[in-house]
Amino acid sequence: MLFFAFILAACEKEEPAADVPSGKLLLLSPEGGEFKGEGEISASGKAVNVDAVTVNGVEASVDAGTFEGKVALERGVNVVEARGVDGTGHTIFVRNGVMSGEYEAAEGDVEDAVYLRVNEGGLTRIGEIATGMLDTQTINASLGAVNPVYSDSYLWDTVVIADDIESVSFDEPSFDFEPRDGALGLTVTIPNLYVDTLAYGTAAGFDFSSDVSMSASSAVLTADLYVSASNGRLSVDIGEVTVDLKDFAYDTSLLPGTIEDYILVDTIRATVEEMLVTQINDMVPPLLDELLTSLDPSYSTELMGLSVDLGFGFSAVDIDDDGIALTLDLDVKIPPTGEHSAPGYLGADLGTPDVDTHADIAGAISDNLLNRMLYEAWAGGLLDITLSTEDGSLSALMLAPLKATEGTIVVTPLLPPVIVEREGELQAQLGELLVDINTPGGALGDHLLASVNAFAKVEVTVEDGELKLELGAPEVVLMVRESSMGAKDEEMTNLVEQAIPFDVLFSLVGDFSFPLPVLYGLEIDEGAANRDDSGVYTGLEVSLK
Known part of the structure; x- marks a missing residue:
């Protein structure tokens, strides 16, 4: 609820801005919420009374009211931003969040989701x-x-x-x-x-x-x-x-x-x-x-109020000079409550992780496991939120900054949350989350639509025998897409971007935990987690008492 209060407070404005820029930018491709492959794509749109358009900081060509530029997409969520200066000297911009990468069908098991080793x-x-x-x-x-x-x-x-x-x-x-x-x-x-x-x-x-x-x-x-x-x-x-x-x-x-x-x-x-x-x-x-x-980490938990069942199965065994290596596949079950669809979850060419051969028990968890879980949660509707004064889920006090007494707030994620490694660090990403506020009869206006893209560093920690993901402060990229609240979209974007604690939206990732592998009847003495050099695995090391 605090998240929405900040949005509404940031939107309060008595009078429209006097120096309204006369230019307009429309980013038509890629559209917000698209799923793209990895690599360079073309970004294009309309530029009305705008000169010197750049796309993600690189100059784009402008001809007869249209612009086109190239942008290199990295695996995960990307924000494509077109920015320009209009005839009055104002800087205007438009941003669309897209997903980039290879996608795995969200059917059947996640292969090679976990590697485990029992060493000497x-x-x-x-x-x-x-x-x-x-x-x-x-x-x-x-x-x-x-x-x-x-x-x-x-x-x-x-x-x-x-x-x-x-x-x-x-x-x-x-x-x-x-x-x-x-x-x-x-x-x-x-x-x-x-x-x-x-x-x-x-x-x-x-x-x-x-x-x-x-x-x-x-x-x-x-x-x-x-x-x-x-x-x-x-x-x-x-x-x-x-x-x-x-x-x-x-x-x-x-x-x-x-x-x-x-x-x-x-x-x-x-x-x-x-x-x-x-x-x-x-x-x-x-x-x-x-x-x-007994090393099988299958378990049930709750994410944002919905039950989640993680069922693992052994798929391969290899005995080498250092111990026994076990490979497990994953089956995820989350009750569907949403209607999202996509080409699949964000996958990675996993290869074989470099699992420690000295710890009593060691392992590696693939990013595919995490991203399949996040995809299923997204597809299951865990991030879809509707609040209304009519049914009591939204307090009228929340709408006071907009000088309204009734209304609705609807949150719709167009892209699933993902976990990727960027520049050697694990990162949680949330792409193109639409926040739609409607206040019929509101004194300042009756509609605001904003899109959110956010990125947070993830620290992998071990606590109480579990692997946990600890989120840092999010970097937020926000765009007000529609507003009748009396201010320009760009001004509203700048206000809201500075005001909202978007970390609440990452609770789906922050709630994740994974039990450390331990042999039946034994206790863990120490546990440690680290990122594998492959860039797509999180390594585990366990010492037994």
Whole structure:
């Protein structure tokens, strides 16, 4: 509401200006709100009683009441300004805001919207989580299903023997993940493995029950893990798991002498190895899948009162010598409430970002993600505002500067807000926002139509585990297009341009936040954000506690 109060206050004027310029400029091409390609275009229009016309500061040709000049458009919002001096020496101008660039159809997913990496530090944390999940309680609880692990009879049934594993013990294991081209090497080291069994049966007519034990200084299990993406989901597969029992030893000294202990020992050893392999097969792939999937930043939020759903899906996985690289596509859902249309959202040739390979977790967010969100919000009508004294949404006090008691204010954005990088800095841009004020019966007049183009520097910050966009003071370029308020358009433009706090119009950008990627169950120690050298990505770096 403060925004509109400033507009109205700036428009108050008792008498028309006496020194009305007699010249007139019309900028017919490009029109305000047009979508153009990037590069040089022709700007042309009518010049009535105007000499020395310039277009964006470059002299244009003037012939028989028309002018034409060239202007180079940069990607994003551009203001094309024709300026001249009329016969009375007054400077007059006209401005149109246009969009320039390549446009992506606002259909389907935003491809390569986010890149994420789990580097050495992150893989170490995954290993620490796995360490706590492999324990003796789990293994010992499954012994009932495998016992007896051995049973046999020989020497015409004079020897009958069976063996049950009574307990398995070991010290805290370690899980090490070693990334290499195409696969994630896994090494599980289980120190001080000890297996206590009970052998029982009959030998030469006598019953026996004897302890049999096995030990190894460590059990080392190795395998390769493969991670892939399909239909937005991750899949983790594990190759063959090999087991190496270091310093393997056994004690069968309490068995009767007629027992062939080597068969018993080999069977128990094979059973223990199989149990360990089963544990790794059952535990590691689902755990790695769950932890990597927890990096998915999908979330729901609100922008200017409307719900916004951001759904990400994994589209590609690459394992290199530094870690695991994940690529995610984005699907944006915003309930449509507006009727805006355009060739598409402002796109960029993304290429591959330079994602940090040293932070525990790192990533890069594409400008295409942000611009698709802003486009959907614009197309959904989030910036369309109508205020009226009739329905109570507009206070009559707001119209007091215009000496009116009733009226309407309608805001219509002809172009979607965009995020672009200009001269090495991220910038939020708002183009050709029309502000239409109608005051029937107003003492000063009944109509004012202005167009706004505004540009604000964006600082990328990290706060409370989220990436946020912090907006600087906007640079405003404004044009009063129509006015019955008793002053020339150029005078009204100069007044309003100095008076209005247009940062309120950038709240759609300023409300944006993005959760930093973090592995499930872990907390962020530090986070940082920076612009990628590509000019179209914002980089993220996360250190885990």
